[in-house]
Amino acid sequence: MTNTQLVVEHLSKSYAVGGADVQIIADLTFDVTAGEIVSIVGPSGIGKTTLLKCLTGLQSITSGSASIDGQVIDGPPEEMALVFQEYTRSLMPWLTVEKNVRLPLKHLRLPKAEIDGRVRSALTSVGLSHALDRFPWQLSGGMQQRVAIARALAYRPEVLVMDEPFASVDAQTRFELEDLCLKIRDEFGMTILLVTHDIDESVYLSDRVVVLGHRPAIVTRIVDIDLPAPRDQISTRALHDFAELRTEIFELIRAGAIPAQTGQSVQTGQSVQAAQSVQTAQSA
Ligand SMILES: Nc1ncnc2c1ncn2[C@@H]1O[C@H](COP(=O)(O)OP(=O)(O)OP(=O)(O)O)[C@@H](O)[C@H]1O
Numbered sequence: 573m574t575n576t577q578l579v580v581e582h583l584s585k586s587y588a589v590g591g592a593d594v595q596i597i598a599d600l601t602f603d604v605t606a607g608e609i610v611s612i613v614g615p616s617g618i619g620k621t622t623l624l625k626c627l628t629g630l631q632s633i634t635s636g637s638a639s640i641d642g643q644v645i646d647g648p649p650e651e652m653a654l655v656f657q658e659y660t661r662s663l664m665p666w667l668t669v670e671k672n673v674r675l676p677l678k679h680l681r682l683p684k685a686e687i688d689g690r691v692r693s694a695l696t697s698v699g700l701s702h703a704l705d706r707f708p709w710q711l712s713g714g715m716q717q718r719v720a721i722a723r724a725l726a727y728r729p730e731v732l733v734m735d736e737p738f739a740s741v742d743a744q745t746r747f748e749l750e751d752l753c754l755k756i757r758d759e760f761g762m763t764i765l766l767v768t769h770d771i772d773e774s775v776y777l778s779d780r781v782v783v784l785g786h787r788p789a790i791v792t793r794i795v796d797i798d799l800p801a802p803r804d805q806i807s808t809r810a811l812h813d814f815a816e817l818r819t820e821i822f823e824l825i826r827a828g829a830i831p832a833q834t835g836q837s838v839q840t841g842q843s844v845q846a847a848q849s850v851q852t853a854q855s856a
Contacts, residue, residue: 577763578604578627578731582636584788585622596622598788599636606730609757609764611774613821614784614792615829620767623784624735627765628654640731649731653724657736659716663708663723669695670704673723680727694726695719697759698752714745718752725756732756734766738773746770747805750777754803771825775799775817776808783821785828792828795821 585597596619604610612620625631627638629648638645640652653676656662663672673691682690695701698718708716717737724732734753738746750773756762768774774781778797785792797817799808808814 575606576603577606578638578640578765580627580636580638583623583626583633583638584635585619585626585631586634587622595634595788597626597634598786598790600784600789600791601636602782602791602794604731604763604765605779606763607757607761608779609753609766609777611778611781612765612767612784613769613771613774613781613825614789615825616769617830618784618787618828619789620784621735623789624654624733624765624767628652628733651730652733653727653729653731655717655720655724655732655734655737657739659713659720659740660708662720663716665708668705668707669700669711669719672708672719673726676723676727690726690728694722697725697756698722712745714741714749717741717745717749721749721752721756725760725762728760729762731763731765734764736767736769739769746773751805753777771818771821772809774821775814776803776805781817781821783824783828785824787830793824795824 580600580602583597583600584595586593586595588594600623612623614620622631626633627645629645633645640649643649664675667675670691673694674687677687677690680687692701695704698721700715700718700722703711703715708719711719717740721737738749741749753764753766754777757764764777766777775797781795781797783792783795784790795817799811799813799817
């Protein structure tokens with residue numbers, strides 16, 4: 573029996589731009605089962621980050637709905653934690669690694685021993701138990717992103733939501749962090765929803781890939797990724813099925829591309845993302 577955790581039904585989203593409503597998302601319907609890894613892909617500017625913001629309660633939904641464990645989402649859900657691409661802005665530079673991970677747990681009112689245990693085990697899971705007393709600026713980019721992931725893990729969310737989490741690290745670190753994602757899912761049984769621009773990454777990590785296209789955005793296809801487990805960076809990526817899935821998704825994204833914009837003075841997705849220094853759904 574499957575346990576549907578996140579349900580998105582006919583979700584649409586418009587932004588007010590210069591006095592007019594601009595519809596970004598037309599009508600999205602999909603769900604995510606507990607313990608699944610689901611990637612959201614689509615052309616740049618299609619509304620992927622906007623969708624995550626609606627699902628994490630950081631933006632209002634214009635019509636339709638999203639719910640987690642049967643509860644309608646109308647603010648940041650306790651069950652979710654968020655990891656963004658910009659780890660340099662989500663970590664507090666004046667706090668040690670250990671204190672950064674501890675920060676969001678403060679408002680949970682847990683016994684100190686429980687908090688200590690969660691912080692230690694999250695940092696061990698991401699391979700940073702040796703770096704507790706270091707400051708973010710003393711770490712490599714990949715290590716900083718591990719701290720951001722550990723902070724989300726220590727919170728023990730049911731659903732980990734990640735927006736382009738590995739876009740700012742080198743290729744080798746990216747592979748390691750992808751494998752860390754798979755390990756987290758297996759170890760903690762966590763549901764993971766992520767936005768990525770990297771089609772290979774979406775195929776490698778996911779159980780299903782939700783492809784968004786057109787303007788305003790719709791779901792163009794939900795692709796099942798039936799690749800064998802456990803996945804491995806070399807052997808999984810060498811599979812014929814892997815190449816076929818990558819081509820299928822690439823073609824779907826190309827078919828759903830947004831035509832060049834004429835006259836509309838809307839910012840690109842990434843510039844808006846840069847302008848809004850949102851950190852975690854729990855405002856860690
Ligand atoms: N707060 C906002 N106000 C007005 N328009 C916005 C706002 N946030 C995003 N947009 C617009 O919504 C559209 C989708 O942006 P979004 O960041 O969700 O896309 P994306 O698919 O994540 O983009 P990218 O792949 O480039 O990161 C863009 O045209 C963007 O300019």
